[in-house]
Amino acid sequence: MADPIVAAIAFDGISPFHLSLPCLVFGEDRAALGLPRFDFRICAIEGGPIHTEAGLTISVPHELSALDGADIVIVPSWKNLEVPPPAALIEALRCAHRRGAMIVGLCLGTFAVAATGLLSGRRAATHWAYTDQLQALYPDILVEPEVLYIDNGDVVTSAGVAAGLDCCLHIVRARCGAEAALRLARQIVLSPHRQGGQAQFIERPIAKTGNPDRFTQALDAVRKTLGETHSLDSVAGLAGLTRRTFTRRFQKSIGTSFGDWLIDQRVALAQRLLEATEKSMDMVAFEAGFGSATSLRQHFAARLRTSPAQYRREFSKNAQDRVVR
DSSP states (O other), rough: OOOOOEEEOOTTOOHHHHHHHHHHSSSSSGGGGGGGOOEEEEEEESOOEEEEEOOOOOOOOOEEETTTSSSSSOOOOOOOOTSOOHHHHHHHHHHHHTTTHHHHHTTHHHHHHTTTTTTTTTEEEGGGGGGGHHHOOOSSSSETTOSEEEOOOSEEEEOSSSHHHHHHHHHHHHOOOOOHHHHHHHHHOOSOOOOSOOOOOOOOOOOOOOSSOOOOHHHHHHHHTTTTTTOOOHHHHHHTHHHHHHHHHHHHSSOOOHHHHHHHHHHHHHHHHHOOOOOOHHHHHHHOOOHHEOOOOOOOOHHHHOHHHHHHHSSGGGGTTOOOO
């Protein structure tokens, strides 16, 4: 089977940082690591070198004609939001969509996608600071200011930079399966999965050291036994610290409270169990340390804005062959 063709749009004045997002996820050949491979292309709207807002000049190998045959077309950002995109870009995106390509607008790239009319009457996301402007320019779009990304199946849009990475990883997950997306996330050191509708939560990793101290060892022990009861006092004792000292160090090192971190770890474990096993909700809740399916559902709703059952339907092994079009 041929590698999926992913095309990213470049234009004069683009931010190289925004352009790098699809390059990071789709542009590198990681087949040797057992990861999916994509036929990645950067396509320029204008001919000649692209001048970025950072002062870099980029030689872009493809023109808009290279969108022919693309499975996914990504607009990483946009400029001059009040000015409609060039007619050539609008027509190229519409043609790609008619051929069955997925159209993706990352961050302000949603504005360019909106100009095509493909979002009319549909939900869309963009950078939170520009949601009012997007709504004013395109009142027929249902702009949702608080979500990370929105997948309409054939058209996908996202909020800012971090959400753009989440969105690209979501596309990999939907096309190639949860395991491939998880391994890719680990490779590029990205939080494994954030639901599009969830609030902007980023898992804070614990720094790894060659000789972990008792504090790090205590948290490692908690992660290995999430199904057991872990109180603040018991873990502080395991770390050889007083409750107050442990709390202060935890906040400084991890950036959140021990209680919130513990719930996040348990939700992440429940996600993995829902993806990889057919265990009942009660068993998933028990092994993840929630005690009951009711508690599991409550924490999923609070953290991911979805239910465990819906999450399993979308991301279990049985759903990995689903292709988003």
